[in-house]
Amino acid sequence: MNKVFAALLFTVLNLFCWPAQANWHQFNYVAMTTPISLVLWEEDALRASYVSSVVFREFDEIEQQMTRYTYESELSFVNRLAAQEPVVVSPSLFSVLSAAMSISELSQGAFDITFASVGYLYDYRKRLKPLDAEIQKNIQQINYKHIKLDNTKRSIAFLKEDIILDLGGIAKGYAVDQGIKLLKKQGIKHAHLSAGGDMRLLGDKRGKPWIIGVRHPRSDKEPALMLPLSDVSISTSGDYERYFIDDAGERVHHIISPKTGKSAKGLQSVTVLAPDTITSDGLSTAIFVMGLKEGMTLVNRLEGIDAILIDEHGKVHYSEGLTRPE
Numbered sequence: 001m002n003k004v005f006a007a008l009l010f011t012v013l014n015l016f017c018w019p020a021q022a023n024w025h026q027f028n029y030v031a032m033t034t035p036i037s038l039v040l041w042e043e044d045a046l047r048a049s050y051v052s053s054v055v056f057r058e059f060d061e062i063e064q065q066m067t068r069y070t071y072e073s074e075l076s077f078v079n080r081l082a083a084q085e086p087v088v089v090s091p092s093l094f095s096v097l098s099a100a101m102s103i104s105e106l107s108q109g110a111f112d113i114t115f116a117s118v119g120y121l122y123d124y125r126k127r128l129k130p131l132d133a134e135i136q137k138n139i140q141q142i143n144y145k146h147i148k149l150d151n152t153k154r155s156i157a158f159l160k161e162d163i164i165l166d167l168g169g170i171a172k173g174y175a176v177d178q179g180i181k182l183l184k185k186q187g188i189k190h191a192h193l194s195a196g197g198d199m200r201l202l203g204d205k206r207g208k209p210w211i212i213g214v215r216h217p218r219s220d221k222e223p224a225l226m227l228p229l230s231d232v233s234i235s236t237s238g239d240y241e242r243y244f245i246d247d248a249g250e251r252v253h254h255i256i257s258p259k260t261g262k263s264a265k266g267l268q269s270v271t272v273l274a275p276d277t278i279t280s281d282g283l284s285t286a287i288f289v290m291g292l293k294e295g296m297t298l299v300n301r302l303e304g305i306d307a308i309l310i311d312e313h314g315k316v317h318y319s320e321g322l323t324r325p326e
Contacts, residue, residue, distance in 0.1 A: 025045065041185065086150060101284065117138050118135055118256060119164075173235060176198050197236040198235045199233070210230060224310060234274075236272075243263075246256040255289065270307060270310075307322075
């Protein structure tokens with residue numbers, strides 16, 4: 001989710017989510033290259049500020065650990081050494097890697113954290129994409145089955161050279177979940193925490209549901225739809241987050257298909273509702289890559305999971321567990 005949608009979501013929350021009371025507190029931050037928003041109910045303003053600092057510090061620590069863009073990060077260490085020997089990692093990183101592998105299995109490889117082996121060749125700011133020959137050279141490294149996790153030793157090894165892991169499709173969801181755990185530990189019972197397109201609602205809006213806007217993938221003027229929600233995670237992946245239009249008029253965006261090494265086609269956005277954000281985050285990417293038919297089939301067989309898919313023509317599709325608006 002980009003800054004425009006972040007501003008839109010903050011506006012939606014201001015309009016719908018709480019009356020003008022001093023006990024609602026909103027805090028904004030930037031971490032993991034995305035805007036973070038925390039809204040919570042707390043009678044003591046100073047304590048609310050302290051709680052927000054605890055949550056935001058957690059985001060910073062997770063970013064320092066799981067980014068591939070910093071040489072000193074734990075993930076970068078894995079990327080450099082795991083092809084030579086198994087690397088023992090922290091419990092938090094191993095937890096995220098395990099969740100990523102589970103979603104890869106569930107989606108038959110549509111979600112794959114080795115996509116960066118080709119993904120790093122794209123530069124959306126400079127409007128650059130790799131040549132087909134470059135993709136074919138690197139795509140052999142994209143396969144989650146080249147990752148070996150050892151649960152006993154808590155280690156990771158690569159079974160092939162030149163693999164690059166990127167946790168951009170799941171680490172923010174993990175961070176949101178960790179933030180909610182900290183809020184609960186601090187005794188907070190009503191809160192909204194979002195990081196880009198990933199958010200989790202703690203409780204309700206004191207007797208009313210939170211009203212959450214799902215961004216329209218082709219317009220910044222108004223949301224595609226509004227959802228009344230409580231105690232749930234919601235993640236949206238869209239082809240509008242990082243993209244450019246190439247010389248042929250094709251939209252080149254950041255959600256890469258592991259099969260082709262190119263931007264996935266067929267959908268404009270996928271919104272997933274799940275019990276936790278690490279699941280909704282990973283599944284929203286997986287379903288986007290799978291496409292409308294296969295993606296919806298997956299959602300409809302998963303207990304406790306629902307989704308809203310907007311196809312390439314702008315038509316909205318709902319999973320079986322959701323009631324369509326009149």
